[in-house]
Amino acid sequence: MYGVGDVDFFDRVAPVYDLAMPPADGGALAAALEHATRPIERLLDVGGGSGRAAAALTGPEITVVDASIEMLSRARRARGLAGLAADAGRLPFGDASVDAVTVVDAFHHLPAHDAALAEAARALAPGGALVVREFDPDHPLGRLLAAGEHAIGMDSRFLPPDDLAAAMDAVDLDPRIVDRGFGYTVVGVRR
Numbered sequence: 001m002y003g004v005g006d007v008d009f010f011d012r013v014a015p016v017y018d019l020a021m022p023p024a025d026g027g028a029l030a031a032a033l034e035h036a037t038r039p040i041e042r043l044l045d046v047g048g049g050s051g052r053a054a055a056a057l058t059g060p061e062i063t064v065v066d067a068s069i070e071m072l073s074r075a076r077r078a079r080g081l082a083g084l085a086a087d088a089g090r091l092p093f094g095d096a097s098v099d100a101v102t103v104v105d106a107f108h109h110l111p112a113h114d115a116a117l118a119e120a121a122r123a124l125a126p127g128g129a130l131v132v133r134e135f136d137p138d139h140p141l142g143r144l145l146a147a148g149e150h151a152i153g154m155d156s157r158f159l160p161p162d163d164l165a166a167a168m169d170a171v172d173l174d175p176r177i178v179d180r181g182f183g184y185t186v187v188g189v190r191r
């Protein structure tokens with residue numbers, strides 16, 4: 001109903017998105033990024049939207065990558081963050097060119113999970129980390145969230161943490177489930 005990746009929806013809600021969302025948990029993201037075995041100087045925040053998660057991080061040079069022009073415009077105007085309009089399944093970055101990739105509350109919107117993971121793995125240098133923060137569809141609140149998103153016409157597809165870890169392993173990322181619950185975190189370290 002909202003087009004591939006629910007991007008039309010995010011284009012429409014971009015002006016009010018940050019009013020409706022709590023700040024991202026920068027501490028949890030930073031802790032997850034510590035799984036990287038190389039210094040994190042260059043980071044891509046894929047499906048980064050208005051830069052909510054990127055704004056919670058300090059240190060690396062961050063590029064927000066998103067398919068919604070309006071969300072990227074918010075990231076630039078409200079937060080001064082550099083952005084690039086691109087599909088998570090076709091990242092316009094070279095092989096082994098970044099130290100970390102984050103995907104926060106966005107993986108379930110991505111239309112091609114395997115392509116997004118393969119692209120993150122390709123762009124990561126050895127020892128770099130992919131950090132995905134998501135919602136567990138097997139948790140009661142996760143079931144509610146999935147039902148709510150589908151009820152408003154979204155195409156969201158949620159993966160449980162063990163399935164996401166297995167999918168990371170298949171693209172040469174060493175997976176670690178960092179925390180479980182309604183919201184969970186899986187890190188994949190590039191082998």
Ligand SMILES: C[S@@+](CC[C@H](N)C(=O)[O-])C[C@H]1O[C@@H](n2cnc3c(N)ncnc32)[C@H](O)[C@@H]1O
Binds near residue numbers: 006066088
């Ligand atoms: C719920 S928002 C999350 C934004 C941000 N990460 C945050 O935590 O606030 C999901 C984002 O995924 C983006 N998105 C959906 N499909 C995408 C795709 N194929 N490639 C890149 N971004 C996509 C949407 O445009 C939207 O900005």
